[in-house]
Amino acid sequence: MNSLFKDACTSSVADGPSLHEIQQTAKRLDGLIVETPVWRWQSGIVEQVLKPSTRVWLKLELFQHTGSFxxxxxxxxxxxxxxxxxxxxxxxxxxxxxxxxxxxxxxxxxxxxxxxxxxxxxxxxxxxxxxxxxxxxxxxxxxxxxxxxxxxxxxxxxxxVHPFDGPQIAQGTATVGLELMRQVPQLDAVVVPVGGGGLIGGIAAAVKQINPDCIVLGVEPFGADAMYRSFHAGHTQTLERVATIADSLGAPYTLPYSFSLCQRYVDAIVRVSDDELARAMHWLFRDMKLVAEPAAAAATAALFGPLKAQLDGMRVGLLVCGTNIDAPRFAEHVERGAALNSEPQMAE
The missing domain is CATH 3.40.50.1100 (Rossmann fold)
Incomplete structure (x- = not known):
């Protein structure tokens, strides 16, 4: 699916955390973090627009201590x-x-x-x-x-303590993938929001070592798409400006370690608009009663946007990564999403 990206840079790729290292990290963090739950999404927009054979699970990392992964x-x-x-x-x-x-x-x-x-x-x-x-x-x-x-x-x-780059960060985020693959065996695809790449790099390392056939897909806002541009360029990129409601995904550049992990383990990166993020926030609130910040709605936005045709009919895991947002701003985005979702094109 993404052979062009895989071939772009096969040298100087970080080995990343081994499965044994990830398992040891999970033991080290036991009692210090929460093993977050997974919940099957079966109502609302899932029933309305996806094939009946599609199975969607939400990895609820917004229930982690501190409200994010x-x-x-x-x-x-x-x-x-x-x-x-x-x-x-x-x-x-x-x-x-x-x-x-x-x-x-x-x-x-x-x-x-x-x-x-x-x-x-x-x-x-x-x-x-x-x-x-x-x-x-x-x-x-x-x-x-x-x-x-x-x-x-x-x-x-x-x-x-770097926000997204380095082996210890990847070992930590990889435990999300380790948990998810145990909680929902035989997933066909995992969709992860992307900021600097530390989250998806770690998750993808775990997922691919457990099940190489599972597709790992990243999602960035159009206004903060450093990883998308890096994939296409074959090397790290820096953005001139960041403009998105998903401030948690606003990393202005990629760095070598996390980018190399993504090159090795991630199949593709797609982009979504702020309108798509707001729509997804509304669906998560309406159907699943979740208070998700814009970044946490990115995987959902991608499933019902650029990835819909590709993933429809599959067993899909979506990462809901955080919930640290103030009430007025959350209400503003959800109201925006509700208005967009009521437009005629969403009546399918």
């Missing part, structure tokens, strides 16, 4: 620190979900977190970080946030 990678990084590193503390830069995860992980193991967050970050997410005893510094841009976090590493000896 980010805790898996952050906890794996922080819990592996030795005593001197724990005394120095950790640093991170993030617009929200990763920052919350690092704050929670640091507090859990008794170390201190300094977090650089852009001022446009949701107040709900900033408050969640402070609730876990993290020290939060606000910057004008995401780029300034990363520069500040790196300065803390250089000047204070803190350990940087």
């Amino acid at each position: 980010k805790l898996r990678g952050a906890m794996n990084c922080v819990a592996s620190l030795d005593a001197p590193a724990l005394r120095q503390g950790v640093a991170a830069a993030s617009a929200g979900n990763h920052a919350i995860a690092v704050a929670y992980a640091a507090h859990s193991v008794g170390t201190h977190a300094r977090l650089a967050m852009p001022r446009h970050a949701s107040p709900v997410r900033i408050a969640a970080c402070k609730a876990h005893a993290a020290e939060v510094h606000l910057t004008d841009t995401v780029h300034e946030a990363f520069a500040l976090a790196r300065r803390w590493v250089d000047e204070e000896g803190r350990t940087m």
Whole structure:
């Protein structure tokens, strides 16, 4: 299906976590994270527009501690620190979900977190970080946030916990795939939202080592499609600007490690519009009663959008990755989605 992408770069590809390493990571994280549930989606839009033979399961990672999958990678990084590193503390830069995860992980193991967050970050997410005893510094841009976090590493000896890149992040996110493949054996396809690639890279490594025939597909917003562009270019890409309601998927670039994992294990990346994300948020709320942030609706948007013809009739797992959104913004997006879903073209 995606041989062009697979052939683009076969050298210098990260081996990624082995299945044994993923299993060992799951044991290490046992008791520190939640094994999130899977729920079969059988009502509403699934009945209305998909073939009766289609089976759809939602991996509900929004029920994770801190409200997103980010805790898996952050906890794996922080819990592996030795005593001197724990005394120095950790640093991170993030617009929200990763920052919350690092704050929670640091507090859990008794170390201190300094977090650089852009001022446009949701107040709900900033408050969640402070609730876990993290020290939060606000910057004008995401780029300034990363520069500040790196300065803390250089000047204070803190350990940087990256939001999406590196072996420990991939080991942590891979445990999502390990759980899913045990919870729903013999899936035909797994669909995963893509920001920087750390989530899908880890999940795909687990899925493909357990069942090489299972298709792994990534989803990005049109306004934040660095991984899509990287796949087509055959090397990492940087975006000039990011513009999407899915702020959790707004990574402005790809990095070598996570990109190489995606090249090795991911079959294709597709893109969805903000309108499609809003529609999917509405379906998840209406049919499944889930409060999903825009990023968490990306896999659903792809199933009923660019992937519908390809996946209809298959056994499909969709990752619902997070729920950290304030009530007014959630209502705004769901109302937008409801209005779009009531238009004539959705009457099928």
